[in-house]
Structure formats: C-alpha cells, structure tokens
Amino acid sequence: YPVKEIQTKPYEGQKPGTSGLRKRVKIFQQEHYTENFVQSIFDSIDAKGSTIVLGGDGRYFSQDAVQIILRIGSANGVSKFIIGKDGIFSTPAASNIIRKYKTTGGILLTASHNPGGPNNDFGIKYNVSNGGPAPENVTNTIFEKTKTISSYRVIDAPPLDLSKIGETTFGPTKVVIIDSVTDYLILLKEIFDFSLIKSFLQQHKTDFKVLFDGLHGVTGPYARAIFVETLGLAESSIQNCVPLPDFGGGHPDPNLTYAHSLVEAVEKGNIQFGAASDGDGDRNMIYGKGAFVTPSDSVAVIAQWADAIPYFKKGGVKGLARSMPTSKAIDLVAQKKGLEYFEVPTGWKFFGNLMDAGRLSICGEESFGTGSDHIREKDGLWAVVAWLNILAAANANSPNKLIGINDLLKEFYSIYGRSFFSRYDYEEVSSEGANSLVANLDQALTSGSLNNTEHVSASTSNKFVISGLYNFEYKDPIDHSVSKNQGHVITFSDGSRVVFRLSGTGSQGATVRMYVERYLAPNAPAEELNRSAAEGLKGLIEVALEVSKLKHYLGRDEPTVIT
Numbered sequence: 001y002p003v004k005e006i007q008t009k010p011y012e013g014q015k016p017g018t019s020g021l022r023k024r025v026k027i028f029q030q031e032h033y034t035e036n037f038v039q040s041i042f043d044s045i046d047a048k049g050s051t052i053v054l055g056g057d058g059r060y061f062s063q064d065a066v067q068i069i070l071r072i073g074s075a076n077g078v079s080k081f082i083i084g085k086d087g088i089f090s091t092p093a094a095s096n097i098i099r100k101y102k103t104t105g106g107i108l109l110t111a112s113h114n115p116g117g118p119n120n121d122f123g124i125k126y127n128v129s130n131g132g133p134a135p136e137n138v139t140n141t142i143f144e145k146t147k148t149i150s151s152y153r154v155i156d157a158p159p160l161d162l163s164k165i166g167e168t169t170f171g172p173t174k175v176v177i178i179d180s181v182t183d184y185l186i187l188l189k190e191i192f193d194f195s196l197i198k199s200f201l202q203q204h205k206t207d208f209k210v211l212f213d214g215l216h217g218v219t220g221p222y223a224r225a226i227f228v229e230t231l232g233l234a235e236s237s238i239q240n241c242v243p244l245p246d247f248g249g250g251h252p253d254p255n256l257t258y259a260h261s262l263v264e265a266v267e268k269g270n271i272q273f274g275a276a277s278d279g280d281g282d283r284n285m286i287y288g289k290g291a292f293v294t295p296s297d298s299v300a301v302i303a304q305w306a307d308a309i310p311y312f313k314k315g316g317v318k319g320l321a322r323s324m325p326t327s328k329a330i331d332l333v334a335q336k337k338g339l340e341y342f343e344v345p346t347g348w349k350f351f352g353n354l355m356d357a358g359r360l361s362i363c364g365e366e367s368f369g370t371g372s373d374h375i376r377e378k379d380g381l382w383a384v385v386a387w388l389n390i391l392a393a394a395n396a397n398s399p400n401k402l403i404g405i406n407d408l409l410k411e412f413y414s415i416y417g418r419s420f421f422s423r424y425d426y427e428e429v430s431s432e433g434a435n436s437l438v439a440n441l442d443q444a445l446t447s448g449s450l451n452n453t454e455h456v457s458a459s460t461s462n463k464f465v466i467s468g469l470y471n472f473e474y475k476d477p478i479d480h481s482v483s484k485n486q487g488h489v490i491t492f493s494d495g496s497r498v499v500f501r502l503s504g505t506g507s508q509g510a511t512v513r514m515y516v517e518r519y520l521a522p523n524a525p526a527e528e529l530n531r532s533a534a535e536g537l538k539g540l541i542e543v544a545l546e547v548s549k550l551k552h553y554l555g556r557d558e559p560t561v562i563t
C-alpha cells in the first residue's frame, strides 16, 4: 500500500488537558482535525518500530478514529498494533495491556464520563510505556506539533475488520486483535481473594445483595466476567451492562446525581452493596442502602484495610497519595501506619512516577478515582472488588453480626476522625467570569487582604478564621519537574480548607470547581460525626461563596453538580 502525504493546516486548541484531548464529536469530525492530532502524537514519540495498544470505551466516533489511527500509525512506521476486539478496552484494561506486553505506549479513545453520541464528546489520550497518561513534557510536545503541522502521512488501505480475534496485517503493520476482558480478569484474580469473596457472598445471598451498574459504559462485559462468571452471582446483580455508543443517552458518571439508576435500584431493592463505574471504567462509586462512601473516604478505608488484600499482604504497602483537592483522610492512615504519603496535582499522571519509583501503592482522587500500582490508571472495578474483599475479610472475623459499608465507615471515623468533603461544579460558565474569580484570589494572595479575617456563617453561626491562602505548586520528587498554578487553597484556623480550580477536562467554556473540607476529630460528639456531608459543611460553604464572591463572578446561584 502506498504512503500518501496529505497537506493540512494547524487547528487551534489541540492542547491535551487533565486527561487527553476532549472535544465535541463535531470538532473531531472537521476535515483533518483528528488526523492532525494523531500525526502529532506519532511525531512526538519514537513511532518507527513501535508497538501501540489501541482501544477505548466504544463511544460514538470510536470506529472511525481507530481506522484513522491505523492508517496514520502504519504510515509512520508502527510495527505492531494490539487492539481490543471491536476497538474496546476500558482505560484500566488498556493500561494493563501496555504494561503486560511491554509496548511503546497506547492510544485510548474516550472522553471518560462525558456523554457520548454525535452531539456530545469524544477524546484521544496517549499513554506511555508504564501504562499511565503521558506526562506533561510529552503532552506539551504533542501540543507544539499541532501548532505547526503542515502534512500527515497515511497508507491507503481499506478499513480493518476489528471483530475477529487473532493476528492479521494492515499494510506493513502487524495487528493483533485480542479479547478485551481476558487479561484484565487475570490481573484482578492475582490481586484479590476471589474465593473468600465468593464464599462470603454465597453465605449472605439474602442479607448482602450486590448490584453493579455499568451505566451503559465500557465496563459491562468486564462486570459480567467478574460478578456473574467468576463470583457466581445472579444475572440480576448487574444492570445497564450492555455498552452503547451514546451510553443510552445518559451521563456515565458514577456519582449521586448521574448514577440515579443505581441509587434508585439500591434503595428500592434493599441492596447492601451497590457500585457503578464511568464510561471508560476508571471511576467508581460505592453506594449501599443508606450508605454512601465519599471517594476520599473510600481510598482511606482501602489503605486502612490493605492487609486484607493478598496483593498488598504479599508486596507490602510502599506509600499512599492523593490529589491536592482530595480530603486528608488518607494522610491520617499513612501517619498512623508510618507510611510515606504524597499530595499531587489533579490528574492520574502525577501518581505514575512515584509508583515507578516504588514509593506509592494506593492512591485516590475525590473525583471518584481510586487505584493502586497494579496499573498506572485509576481503576473502577478494582476499587469495587477491593471493597468486596475488605468486607468479606471483616466478616470472616465477625460470625454473629453482618458488617456492612456503614460499619466500616463508623469504625474508621472513630479511629481517625472524619473529613467532611464536598465538591461544587459550575460547568460551562464564561471564561471571563472564571478568570476574574481566579484573578481576585490572586490579588488577595499578593495583598494578604484575606489573612486573619473572621467570617461567620449566617445560618449556622459557625465562625471561621482564614489562616492562609496559596496557589498550589508541585515539584515531582522523582524527576523534579514543577507544575504551577494547580489551584488556590484557602486554609482556616480550625484545619478546614476550600480549594478553587479550573477544570482541565471540559469540552466547552470553563468549569470552576470548589472543594470544601472540614475535619472533626474522633472525640467529637457522635451526632456530629455521623451527620450528612451537606449538614457538616453548610457553614463553611456559605463562607467560601462569600469570600470568593463566586456568585458575582460566575453569575450562578447554584452549582451544576454537587458531589
């Protein structure tokens, strides 16, 4: 097949964000748009002789994108593609394949939890050889290439049939099409005590029911393999597990707002253990009847119980970490266990170096991301099975009383205290408004005008004194690279804090995120410790909105989503 050189012109704004390039499908469908970005990826890596993993969450436009990447990759000297059947890999599964088969990297086709379909979002992300999202030096190179690109190379070959497992060729390039689930299931079986979980679930068929909701994202087939085929649960223990290119019109994001199909079924069916995952399978929510686990608590509880999981019992726990806005609950576990712990900027790519250096085992983000060094992406189903493994282990020592999600949380709060945490998202606001909000905080930072000021909440009469304000900056302890401007943090004298940052994954306008955290020590009155997050944070949220003048700058009375 001949290689063709196609003339093109740069498009503006092909800057990979927190997790790849995410835009509306219609943007990707513009002439040469996708091709430009893909050629820029191959121009930024050693494409000649490389092996590239390719797959994604199956959303609308994936099929076209796979064929484009095959044509351009082959013309740029890729020697082998490993592709999931029908172009499907969950994000954690793709990370595993990159590591297991020691490939050069991978191209992941997903916009994660953003809605899919012709009028919604698509995304392309490059992952490097450790299985994790490309670090900033690589994504910056890709962005620079997109600004000057003048042509791209393709081979003129007919579309490849992605539905047949096995080896084939595409022009000069070898192509291996593999089952999307097999290797991932093998990995989880090496990590968790599946026989313990299975016997626990069998013993408690009636008083510990399980429901997993795939939200019509990529995890459906993975969930079936785990819950039905491996753990022997009934077909009714999984729902919305047929992946659809538009996720059935829904918003495949596992939180209390968007995963209402799970919340309703759990409440109605009296389900003790419910869980959901996002479009590409890297996020998770743990939600049982009357029991919601915040992601910040989830990763802390997993760290507390790490010994119950064979992978950590055998290999030990090397260190813990969280993203900056995530609550400090996991820090307390690290301190108690005498482990090293880290605070990194938002985005999973910042955990990779620490894991590669053998200094990090378990980490999480408040955005429903939890994971470990078994791969280099967050891993929704891993977190769900981790919770099942922990509950099975806890119950093995409690023959007379069934221990559920809330029992683990109460025990955790009684040892470590509780960090109330909530995030307010103001989606698709004007960029000017968002920038003014940030500029105002910057000014307060320079002038010190907020320092030591006292603020009383009108409704709760709680008093808050501001003890500091800074713009979070991170120096990677391994490669010493510095990431600046990662969010403004306002600290209060009682240990509470509020963070403001701009989202790096939105596909339109600007999104402002406000994170609030308030800590109560374990000796606080039980009725305070066991309040809902909304009640526990009410006063602090009022003060945060007032201090930042958020309503004034954004012109919004209410956030789009509260998690």
Ligand code: VG1
Residues within 6 Å of the ligand: 018, 019, 111, 112, 113, 278, 282, 283, 323, 346, 347, 348, 365, 366, 367, 369, 502, 503, 504, 505, 506, 513
């Ligand atoms: C958001 C989350 C961040 C997460 C990122 C990718 O980024 O806040 O914690 O790592 O999404 O997750 P931002 O920049 O919009 O706040 V996923 O499941 O979209 O790959």
Ligand code: CO
Residues within 6 Å of the ligand: 111, 112, 113, 278, 279, 280, 281, 282, 283
């Ligand atoms: Co995701």
